[in-house]
């Protein structure tokens with residue numbers, strides 16, 4: 001397992017912020033997972049050593065928290081909200097459209113590793129549902145025809161240039177989200 | 186008929202958030218009197234701030250509605266252990282999206298509220314526990330904290346005083362149970378978020394690292410700033426007795442204009458919210474049901490009557506439209522205002538499907554420590570999903586009810602109630618639809634909810 005200098009130095013800065021090292025676990029895991037895409041057994045042991053706990057203390061987090069991974073998601077990970085407010089606005093249809101157009105079932109990674117879809121619980125933006133996230137960005141009101149257009153742009157890698165779906169957050173972003181989410185295995 | 190005036194929002198927490206040109210940067214916040222209240226706080230004694238918060242009557246905005254001033258009073262100050270402050274920014278209750286607005290658009294308001302609170306309780310360190318799906322929110326907060334630190338509004342020797350308090354943004358990892366305060370604390374300690382049993386683990390006595398800890402919601406902590414600005418007495422005049430201040434209501438589901446709206450507590454009714462503020466239902470639809478306080482709260486049927494006696498002795502007899510939007514209104518109607526997430530459902534909704542959707546959420550999110558919750562939530566999901574797939578049986582309604590009744594009151598944390606209240610109330614109010622499923626199977630639904 002190898003981590004970039006940048007990640008290593010972020011980890012070094014992070015740990016002393018906590019009164020107890022173990023508290024930094026989730027944040028350190030996030031940093032490692034952002035770079036490697038998933039937490040391997042090696043990574044588990046490395047993090048455990050860093051935080052002076054046993055590897056199982058890290059493993060039990062990876063296996064509990066929905067956002068922590070033992071195998072990576074696709075290069076572009078698509079989160080679709082499943083919960084009632086979004087469902088009332090058509091999110092089940094949205095998920096189906098995305099599954100068809102991206103060629104992968106929810107909960108899975110496309111064979112070429114390009115896309116993965118996660119049909120997941122409330123994303124806390126229910127007033128603008130159905131809500132879809134691509135990587136770290138939120139897109140709102142993705143339903144029906146809109147969903148098809150959205151999926152097409154996503155497949156053509158033109159989504160970022162489209163203003164139509166960009167959520168209100170976009171205008172607030174001071175620095176565009178870094179594209180560090182998931183790298184190739 | 187005289188057309189009623191649309192009730193007017195009164196924005197205190199979201200006063201600036203959506204104003205054109207208002208940004209989440211420090212210079213903008215300072216131009217709008219930002220951090221003036223922090224300066225005022227540092228001229229007061231910490232316990233004086235606590236007194237103001239107590240006088241204000243402000244109740245927690247995270248779900249349970251417990252008075253914040255009282256919670257602060259419970260803090261064990263004699264133990265000699267360090268005290269911690271945690272802002273609960275997990276915002277995971279389905280139907281709730283208010284904290285998101287605050288953190289994205291006005292992060293310095295939260296930081297100022299938190300630093301005032303931290304000084305008031307003399308916290309050694311403060312944390313913002315934010316759900317990890319808020320990537321942007323966490324980044325915005327990090328930047329805001331860096332700005333605030335550079336100007337000495339938090340961190341070392343705040344405003345040149347002898348008081349220091351660091352503020353750390355801590356991200357969760359996608360689990361709803363991290364919103365439960367003791368689960369949150371376990372999570373912040375780097376463990377699985379298994380809630381702790383109360384007693385003895387009341388955070389104010391045995392919280393983070395077994396030290397006295399205050400956990401408050403984002404909106405609650407923002408209110409602290411405004412309480413200081415107005416004084417507790419004045420603040421308590423906003424809204425109604427026992428329901429003071431404003432609330433940010435989040436309306437989702439099948440209305441014309443879903444969104445977040447800030448009103449004085451009790452300034453409007455549920456009917457005014459749905460029809461006047463949110464533009465009513467979608468064309469050609471009629472109201473069927475409302476879940477008034479996030480998916481954990483009990484559902485209200487559009488045609489039921491709610492009657493009884495209020496705390497002050499006055500009798501009430503309400504239709505769904507008459508329920509006052511404050512803390513006590515939805516409670517009097519047999520539900521609760523919870524996190525302020527109002528989910529509106531119209532006549533196109535199949536109630537068994539809606540139930541199945543909700544049950545899938547709780548089955549996914551149970552932490553698994555207590556057998557009734559872990560097994561029961563999964564059973565309820567399995568039964569309702571089977572019912573929607575054409576396998577409904579006559580006895581299902583009673584079976585669901587018996588499972589739910591055996592969860593409630595038999596678990597470590599209130600998730601048990603959160604998971605069973607929806608089922609109990611759906612069966613109580615829409616039993617006919619559950620029985621009809623068994624009789625007539627699944628008719629092709631207009632909406633797919635599961």
Ligand SMILES: Cc1cc2nc3c(=O)[nH]c(=O)nc-3n(C[C@H](O)[C@H](O)[C@H](O)COP(=O)(O)O)c2cc1C
Pocket residue numbers: 244245246247248249250251253273274275276277278361362363364365366367400401402403405406598599600603
């Ligand atoms: C299952 C469950 C989930 C909860 N989720 C949240 C949440 O996402 N955000 C929140 O502020 N409070 C949540 N709460 C309430 C917290 O436990 C706690 O009461 C609250 O953070 C206290 O803050 P307040 O007094 O300012 O409301 C949840 C409670 C339970 C039982």
Ligand code: SF4
Pocket residue numbers: 362379380550551552553554555556558559596597598599600601
């Ligand atoms: S009630 Fe459910 S969520 Fe709460 S501790 Fe028990 S199993 Fe976990």
Ligand code: FES
Pocket residue numbers: 081082083084085086087122123124125126127129130131279280281
């Ligand atoms: S239900 Fe989809 S964001 Fe809340």
